[in-house]
Amino acid sequence: MSEAASPPPNQPVPPAVPAPAPVPAAPDPFQLEILNILGPGAALENVGKLPTFRVASETIVEVCRKLQAAGFDYLILITAVDYPAENRFELNYVVTRFSQDREFCVVTDIKREVARIETVSDIWAAADWQEREIYDMYGIRFDRHPDLRRILLDDTWQGYPLRKDYVDTVHDVIKRPY
């Protein structure tokens, strides 16, 4: 609800909290600033309510380094989304500053059969475990990662459960006749 304009405390209490305003199609100053930092390779996507910047997967480390240098010291999360129909994984890096109240998302695509990207864990230590989780759930390998192991599942687990085409071959819970 970052876009919801919260009234300042000295104003009279409004009757109801307004619904979050829709994101304008044109980039606002904040988004322009990010575009500036990211350089020419980045494209703004305004689908949904989270400002999203698409970059090429080869440049992800470079992009993250630029962001970190620009003071974006808080990596909220990294996550992957699986699009089997389009044969790609989408990696989302949600970043903000500790001194700022707006976050944005840097998105990059990788091919499903490659499933490999460089780590950003040396830029933000928070990425360490987040990337391990993605490895665990999607099987995406992070090059140069210091300790890439499964984090939540068993070391012996077969498959990557958050992929859309995952079939649980280990647990037969559904097959049991109840």
Added chain:
Amino acid sequence: MMANVFFYILAAFILYSALFVVSAHNLFRSAIGLIAVLLGVAGMYLLMDAQFLSAVQIMVYVGGIVVLIVFVVLLVADVTEKTFQKADRWRKLSAGFVLAVFFGITVWALDSHSFTSASQNAQAASVKDYGRALLSTEKEGFILPFEVISLVLVAALIGAITIAGQTQAPVNGQKELP
């Protein structure tokens, strides 16, 4: 009558424990045997009405020395580990020989010495007398041995601390603890 019965019980106990010390297959059990031997000897002292000696025996040997031995065992030994190898024939033979020689010497010594029963004086000695004797500078006083022993012990302590301090390996990444 009573004393005799107890003497034989204790003697058997001490002998059995002593055998246990040398025949146990790991260090910890030997230490237990040693404690039993020392307790048995303390019991012997009690039979002879030497209560102070008995108490000191328990305190110093059982409470101090054996506990230190046990401490060392804890540091080096594993429960499942058999610390001692099975003796080969030569070792058994030589052990038997040494034992026979020692037994012979003991019997000879006991035989050649004429024992006199303890005087009334010795039995009546109280803790106060011991204290006086230890610190007395008279002809029969023990002040010199007492002080020499304490000096030796202090030297041993300091030496132990020095050795322990030297061999402590520096640990990587270890912070100075407050």
Added chain:
Amino acid sequence: MSAPTTDTKAKSPTYQDYFINMGPQHPSTHGVLRMIVKLSGETVLGLTPHLGYVHRGIEKMTEAQTAVQITHLTDRLDYLSAHMNNWAWSMTVEQALGIAVPERAEYLRVIMSELTRIASHQLWWGVFGMDLGAFTPFLYGFRDREMINDIFEKSCGSRLTMNYICPGGVTQDVTGEFEGETRRFVEYFKPIIEEYETLVSGNVIIQERTKGVGILPADRAKAYGCTGPVLRASGVDYDLRKNHPYGVYPRFDFRTAVSPEGDSWARYIVRLEEMRQSLKIITQALDQMPKEGPVRTKLPPTLKIPKGRYMARGETARGEIAFFLVGNDSPKPYRVKIRTPCFSNLSAFPEIIKGWRVADIVTVLSTFDVVVPDIDR
């Protein structure tokens, strides 16, 4: 009990390496958290957490459920911050669908969340005492938490996993006794915090055990994405309620509890101060709250989540929870990623515990206040 073969971080064990297995069944890991600790004597040389013992695959489950159903999963994350988790998820859905929330519901959300924060910190305070070997604070903390649980029970019939806050407002209005009871609790609890201080804070042993122990420097805390009291105890003035205001929080006068030291003691006093600030917020919210009105916006029968990315963040008792939602014009979300505070906070733990003693693992872990289901999801 020997060195774990799967642990790639540990080099091949030598006879000097002494590994102990802390957990998964251990009284002080607060659930089923397993840590492999490499020791030299009592000194910790390295620590590797092994997670996932209560992994329930909530993120996978969300892909098969509708937005309202997912609310029920969220309070199983950090069960001590159930209201805040509900709220953060509700905000995500409201953001995606453009649902407005009635005024009274916003205030109820704030009051419930702050009560939850107090209840969570009360429990933490008790468990903290117990982790340090004092059993009595545990009972004191639970005694006072009971009053809050009673309030929750009367409002929604449930004491732990409330499901009270839902997309569009709250599930039902509170009873008439609610305001009086909450005020009575606030009045009761103000002096009790001072009792907490005299029983535990003033104790020499507590101070010896916590001051200077397990220091988390501000830059490392930021790098690891630590949030909540753990971050604020490292001197970073960052509280979503202030820095990223949501709901009606901007209308209240309160202070972010910050302490610069970064040690266990700082984390302790930050939480005590947070309880005081929460009491302040509750009083103000009760004063400002409209006495009547709707508490829930009528929602369409099916909530289709439009295509795109949405994210909402909320401050729970342990830090920031964020729901990252990807919709594709269907009632079920395409992907929900839950960023939980304990996961990030715990990731900083192995680094700062090196060089401390076995007993300090317990102290520092206790002041990190992790809830294992929140880590494992």
Added chain:
Amino acid sequence: MNNFIYKTDSMVEWLTNWLQQHLHNPLLVEIVKMLVGAGVLAGFVSVLAMVLIYIERKVAAHMQQRLGPMRVGPHGIFQTVADSIKLLTKECITPQDVDRFVFNLAPLVCFVAAFVSLSFIPFAPRIQAVNFNVGILFILGISSLGVFGILAAGWASNNKWSLLGAMRAGAQIISYELSAVLALLAILIFAGTLDFKEIVESQRNGWWIWRAHGIGIVAFLIYTIASTAECNRTPFDIVEGESELTAGFHTEYSAIKFAMFFLAEFINVFLVCAISATVFFGGWMPFHIGDMTALNGIFDLVPPFVWFFGKVFALVFVVMWFRWTFPRLRVDQLMRFEWKYLMPLALINLGVGAVLAAYGGFFFNKF
């Protein structure tokens, strides 16, 4: 009441006569007498432990604003009995890969050490199982055997947490024993004897805690701290440290073997408090105030064993109070406290005490 207490001599005499009439064999008589004594002591120990556990639970409960056991019997007084029966009838589990002999021996050692030590304590005039002229030395010696039980338990369990607990126990108990003994020695210098009976007798004119120039008070404080540590009680319970080591040396023990450790712990608490009461608070001696003969007369009417147990249980309560208010120290803090503060203080106290005993008179002669 008084009659019963003071007539124990005649009871022993009657028993001896009766045995002699029926057994005719002096050796057999002696053995039976010993067995009877041991039986009485064993019964006493069991009941005492149950009472102490009940008291502990009640003290804890009331400090924590709850009621504690309330269901079994009025105010739950039979709860500990029920618990003991449960512990005795449970299955004795011996884990795999333990050193069975040592594993089974360890609880016995702990229990016997505590049990034997109790026989030296004078509960009232002429009620004392054994009287040695070096009784206090014996107690200190035998209680140091208890450490060995803990070390053996920790080692034999083949559990790393147990071993950590045992190592801590060894270091802690041996260190704190020094302070405890030094504190007691300061008073023993004044009393001039190591015999418990004589120590009590020497306080006919006043308890040592008041009479010994303030040395007594310092010594008492040191002894209380050090003996709490020796019993592994909070704030020095790092040996068990249930939040760190789960249960330390007795993690792997169950049923009757665990009960023995438990029993030994409570007997040890009673024991150190009994020593403290005997050495510092005059044992079974009634409280007297100088010339106030009337008041002293009233105090004299209270039987000695009530005085003794009153003092001991008051001290036991203090130890329990510690447990339910204090958190636990860390192991290095614990050792630092002993070697840097407590032991030097005890040494200075002993030195000053020796000088005063050699040259000075006594303060507070009237108490």
